[in-house]
Amino acid sequence: MGLASIRVKGGRTSFGTAIVTENSTDSAARLWPPIARFIAIEARVGAWALARGSMVVGAYEFLRFGIKQGWACLFGGLLCALLIGSYLFYPAQATLSRYDVLTLSAVMIQLGLLALRMETFEEAKVIALFHVVGTAMEVFKTGVGSWIYPEASLLRIAGVPLFTGFMYASIGSYIARVWRLFEFRFTNHPGFGATVPLAAAIYLNFFAHHYIVDIRLGLFAATALLFGRTWVHFKVWHVHRRMPLLLGFLLVALFIWFAENIGTFTRVWLYPNQASGWSMVSWQKLGSWYLLMIISYVLVSLVNRPELYVQGRGQGPVERADFS
Secondary structure, three states, X not given: OOHHHOOEEOOEEOOXXXXXXXXXXXXXXXXXXXXXXXXXXXXXXXXXXXXXXXXXXXXXXXXXXXXXXXXXXXXXXXXXXXXXXXXXHOOOOOOOOXXXXXXXXXXXXXXXXXXXXXXXXXXXXXXXXXXXHHHXXXXXXXXXXXXXXXXXXXXXXXXXXXXXXXXXXXXXXXXXXXXXXXXXXXEOOOOHHHHHHHHHHHHHHHHHOOOOOOOHHHHXXXXXXXXXXXXXXXXXXXXXXXXXXXXXXXXXXXXXXXXXXXXXXXXXXXXXXXXXXXXOOOOOHHHHHHHHHHHHHHHHHOOOOOEEEOOOOOOOOEEEOOOO
């Protein structure tokens, strides 16, 4: 059942799920206590911006958007810093291989974020799930020669360094965090009965297309059919703004493609055409990352259940939709 077909009856949806008002949304400070100290500062800066007109307000909201995005990218940003730092500064003759250092560092980052309460255990569960899904695909893809990891390491499975699973997990971490930070709401969202089979088909095609016909074009069409009418409403400051969810998928896929270029430039992994010298990752890979975004989004949606955006007084109320 799509979200658009839900009707509200006396404070409950027609199939019995409760309405959640905007004011009941969990605050970022409750989810990530270290940022609580900045709330009072933010309130003063916001008041200062409001007193200086629409241009200053717009600039301040843009700044808030960037800061929230940066916080959502925390795990992935630290991993990218590790890739660049290890490429520039890690000694080639060190006893412990670069890949093993990356694996141990990723584990330490994960434990540190949990210990400092900069990441929730719910997010850690998402990361663990992505680690398994990503590692399984890495083992297969390297086995068929899609790409290689040119350096030696001890901490690996079937030739795949264990830190690679964290790179996939950083995508799930970003989606889970940005979902909460921007208080996502949706209109015309497809149900799990459609999104889960689509995600499964995309994942299977990553393996099967090496042996049978590639159904990628059909999967793109199915994605457009399911999500073509879906809007995501995101809250930067006081109000929810909106954009087509498909556009959101594309923008995130584009940034992943940029990160992949960082990964290959630092020779963490290489495509066959990059073995003799680096070149930009093919634009065709953007389609693969776009489809992977669908898998990532659906997995996160199983943890962060999509909530319906209903235009009305203020920015609420919204309903927590039942997609089971």
